[in-house]
Amino acid sequence: MKKPRVLLTGASGRLGSVILEDLSDVWDIIPLSRRGGGGTVRCDLLSREDRKTLLGRDFDMVVNAAAVSSPSHCANNPAESWILNTLWPRTLAEYCRRNAVQLIHFSTDLVYSGGTPPYSEASPAVPMSFYGWTKLVADILVQKADTDALIVRTSVLCGETGSERTTFSENLLSGRVQRVFVDSWRNHTPIHWLAGILPKLTKKEQSGLVIASGKYSQSRSAYAEALLKKHGQNTDHLVQEYAPPGIPSRLHLKGKYYTSSIY
Ligand SMILES: NC(=O)c1ccc[n+]([C@@H]2O[C@H](COP(=O)([O-])OP(=O)(O)OC[C@H]3O[C@@H](n4cnc5c(N)ncnc54)[C@H](OP(=O)(O)O)[C@@H]3O)[C@@H](O)[C@H]2O)c1
Numbered sequence: 001m002k003k004p005r006v007l008l009t010g011a012s013g014r015l016g017s018v019i020l021e022d023l024s025d026v027w028d029i030i031p032l033s034r035r036g037g038g039g040t041v042r043c044d045l046l047s048r049e050d051r052k053t054l055l056g057r058d059f060d061m062v063v064n065a066a067a068v069s070s071p072s073h074c075a076n077n078p079a080e081s082w083i084l085n086t087l088w089p090r091t092l093a094e095y096c097r098r099n100a101v102q103l104i105h106f107s108t109d110l111v112y113s114g115g116t117p118p119y120s121e122a123s124p125a126v127p128m129s130f131y132g133w134t135k136l137v138a139d140i141l142v143q144k145a146d147t148d149a150l151i152v153r154t155s156v157l158c159g160e161t162g163s164e165r166t167t168f169s170e171n172l173l174s175g176r177v178q179r180v181f182v183d184s185w186r187n188h189t190p191i192h193w194l195a196g197i198l199p200k201l202t203k204k205e206q207s208g209l210v211i212a213s214g215k216y217s218q219s220r221s222a223y224a225e226a227l228l229k230k231h232g233q234n235t236d237h238l239v240q241e242y243a244p245p246g247i248p249s250r251l252h253l254k255g256k257y258y259t260s261s262i263y
Pocket of ligand 1: 043
């Protein structure tokens with residue numbers, strides 16, 4: 001059977017690079033990124049010309065993994081972040097609805113405040129960061145523009161990737177992260193598991209918002225200790241801290257799709 005032709009934005013990023021590596025057997029992927037690194041095609045989604053060229057290509061499905069994914073970068077670059085994280089997904093959703101193309105878009109648990117857990121697909125969202133707002137408004141606009149679109153909301157991505165950008169677990173194992181929060185709880189999510197469920201979700205003709213994450217919520221510090229111990233590494237260097245204001249504390253997710261594995 002012919003593989004579906006899938007346009008993948010953000011293909012050089014953490015999640016995009018894993019999707020490209022793990023799903024090329026089942027999808028015929030056209031990989032795109034801003035700078036064109038790692039065998040991807042250069043396409044700056046902030047450029048009107050590039051967006052037009054992109055939508056002129058021939059494809060059956062789009063996976064939108066491009067984003068300004070760092071809350072601090074978002075806060076310091078609000079216009080760029082709003083265009084990429086919020087306006088571009090809406091444009092894409094409108095295109096997909098008009099052309100009967102399946103869209104998968106990614107969202108984040110940082111749309112929630114962390115004050116009223118657990119969070120399911122039906123929970124109200126009130127972000128505490130500008131990043132969270134860019135993603136929440138995108139989710140609303142995508143759902144309005146294309147009711148067949150699938151929005152996959154997830155939490156901290158962990159595991160090895162081929163990306164220049166590294167995951168929380170890669171940063172811990174390489175010693176780059178030493179300060180860990182004791183009061184910020186997240187559903188650490190194995191990135192290869194998340195990529196792996198995407199074809200199943202499209203086969204089920206799933207649409208709308210779904211949460212897909214690790215099953216168990218853990219503090220960043222507990223996750224760090226458990227990961228380092230599992231890899232036989234010392235944990236003495238970890239400095240346990242309280243999170244600064246603006247970081248949601250209890251982001252316990254209870255969504256439709258989850259895995260018991262945490263690494
Ligand atoms: N990372 C997490 O822990 C996490 C947690 C929850 C949800 N998510 C969500 O998952 C999705 C993927 O996140 P990620 O962590 O994989 O992102 P990432 O590693 O930061 O990668 C971002 C990707 O977007 C591309 N990009 C950035 N600016 C662009 C532009 N102007 N035009 C075209 N492409 C551009 C980058 O290309 P270049 O490499 O060329 O710059 C890169 O391929 C996002 O929707 C994010 O909100 C991530």
